[in-house]
Amino acid sequence: MATLSYGIDVEGPILAEVFVVWLNADHLELTGPCGAAPWMIELGDVEHPVAVVDRIVRDVVGPPILVHSTSWRRDHGAVVLSFLVVIDEALVGAMDSVPIARSELARSEATAAPRSIGHEQVIEHGLRHMAWLAADDPTVAGELSPGWRSVLTNYVPEPFRALG
Amino acid sequence: MTRSKKGGVVKQPTAIERLRVGCACGWEVVGSADVVVPAVLEHGEKVHNMSGTPEQVLANAERVLVSEAHQDPSVGG
Numbered sequence: 001m002a003t004l005s006y007g008i009d010v011e012g013p014i015l016a017e018v019f020v021v022w023l024n025a026d027h028l029e030l031t032g033p034c035g036a037a038p039w040m041i042e043l044g045d046v047e048h049p050v051a052v053v054d055r056i057v058r059d060v061v062g063p064p065i066l067v068h069s070t071s072w073r074r075d076h077g078a079v080v081l082s083f084l085v086v087i088d089e090a091l092v093g094a095m096d097s098v099p100i101a102r103s104e105l106a107r108s109e110a111t112a113a114p115r116s117i118g119h120e121q122v123i124e125h126g127l128r129h130m131a132w133l134a135a136d137d138p139t140v141a142g143e144l145s146p147g148w149r150s151v152l153t154n155y156v157p158e159p160f161r162a163l164g
Numbered sequence: 165m166t167r168s169k170k171g172g173v174v175k176q177p178t179a180i181e182r183l184r185v186g187c188a189c190g191w192e193v194v195g196s197a198d199v200v201v202p203a204v205l206e207h208g209e210k211v212h213n214m215s216g217t218p219e220q221v222l223a224n225a226e227r228v229l230v231s232e233a234h235q236d237p238s239v240g241g
Contacts, residue, residue, distance in 0.1 A: 033211055034191070037189070040189070041211075043213070052213055
């Protein structure tokens, strides 16, 4: 649920959790219009989730380099689709930004979701997914700069998966 | 109104009721209904793809007292 505290509570069955990331010299940073934090966007049942995220990122931040859904989980009373959005350094402007630290993954049990998932773990998995795409998907590889691809070699490649 | 030591009239600060709405993302607006309602609806739609109505905003906004000197609307995140 995306919540406007003491304002509007808008319930939605599907939410996008957007992580806006950029390459700062030799490391990746998290930024966004809601600060260096997950950016929640409500998804309707008409427009494609990728189209919604792309449209809103373009409108609020600027044209993204890549928009890619990297995992999903159940949280906030909704199904949450996590997106990694890669932007150019020039779009960061005055938005808060922090270096992305490495994190242990939230591992599922044999037949159950992880008991808790932090957003750092979602980013870690997202970047591992991006590392996999950079090696497997010519489109992604073509959009990422050599610097990006170099940083991603530090991440263990992983495909899309459910986190919870 | 109160009298100063020199006999002049001193205007007491007046508290004015304003509306405040904050977003989980840190964004916040304080001001009159004319300012707050469109700002909240625009923020919700533009940044979070959420829709709402003026009635929802007014029903859920927090009422706060601000001094007359600080009654200008403010929006920030």
